Amino acid sequence: MFQQLLFAAVVSGALYALVALGLNLVYGSLRLLNIAHGDLVMIGAYTAFWSFTLLGISPVVSLATTTVLCAAFGFLVYVVLLKRQLGSPALAQRLEANSLIIFYGLSVILQNGASLAFSATSRGYQFLDGVHMFGGVSATGSMLLLLGVAAAITLGALAFLRFHVAGWSLLAVIERKDAAAVVGVNVERVQMISICAGFAIAGIAGVLVSMTQQITPFMGFPFTIAAFVVVIMGGLGNIAAGIAAGFVLGFIETFGVALTSATYRSILIYGIFVGVLLLRPQGLFGKAVQAR
């Protein structure tokens, strides 16, 4: 029983870490609050669902097509909605607040567009649903695939930031945009790549989710909330801590629900949200920002 819960916690933690990674990239390098983030998870989920049911394409292949699709969508959003505002100092100052409204609009459009196109019916498909037993834990193939892909991407991201000079330049942009620019880092390009990568990661998470749960056009919002909880727990813009915080949330949620009941799930998540904001607004692992 305990091992089973532990496994469930690791799987949901990996998923939260993955979803939050995308959100954190966009916040970190652009200081934009993407509350449409969960809706990109939804887009990824539907891409996998329709590819599988209509065309018989494996979700494994959809991981690649979704990556391209969502990255292209991120590029479009960057060029059409954000580029001009980021380029003007006066507008850029207000963009962090305005981004809430921009992405809220985007979220409404995506949810209702999907609802119009696909209907609000919840859907699902069966892929790798055979159960494997190991060490007292039973797991479906799709859960193992989810865990593997999420772990590969999050660990890959950590390694990139730790060991690759381009990762260091990303950290530089996240921490001190103006200082990064004067040592030759093309901040605009880093921001563009970050938003493409952030959107693509959300899409990939959507493909993974679609293999293990029912999907609807409105499935995104809980992921947006979970991602914000994780990102705030880790400290906004702190990529590595955000990944760790994803697992923290997965554990608290899984064991919390097991000890109480599923009806307490939202209370747990929002409770953590409020608790962290009240007690450690700089994040569990962050250092307090000095007031100046």
Add this chain to the structure above:
Amino acid sequence: MTILDVQNVSKQFGGLKALQDVSFGVDEGTIFGLMGANGAGKTTLFGVIAGQIRPNGGSISFAGKPLAGQRPDQICRLGLGRTFQIVRPFGNLTVLDNVIVSAMYGSARAHRLADATAAGRQALEDVGLAPLAGQLAASLTLSNQKRLEIARALATGARLVLLDEVMAGLTATEVAGMTETLFRLRQERGLTILIIEHVMGALMNLSDRILVLDHGVPIAMGPPEQVVADENVLKVYFG
């Protein structure tokens, strides 16, 4: 040879005229001082030269190339580096990784990581930070973070660096050390330096020429001994 040529640069923030018709030239291999009270427009001028602030009028050229419309990272790759008055280290990176990023992205030449690492180590050596290469930048003392600012600008391969109050907050011994470092950099690297400094002794000692700004208006320019004797400067500083 004039490496930096500033012609009639003006900048206005709303109703505030931060810079009015500022013109000067900096010769290659010299140290050029910028003087003026707080709010005189010195840091704004740095922002304009480095491409972070768009001027309302005037033109700037560096090594014969006009800088108008170029992004800060493009200007950096032309060979122009700057430091910040309030230090802005990449605190989550080690001291060495800070300068490797500079060398990798700031230089005009295509770099391999090994080359960037070598250039970075050389820059740390030049400012005396080599022993601290492995530490996180956030853990350095203020005086060392100021050195890191300079090292980052050097690692880009800059021919001209804009130094914004690199001596403020340093002890007398540290000021002497920094002065010696800057002279050595000019000597060894043929570096041209444009420097803002409130530590007057150091500025007089370092500069070949000095420009004095008062509320965005240039009021005197020339060798240090001539500038300190200038009537306008005396009026602004001593009333």
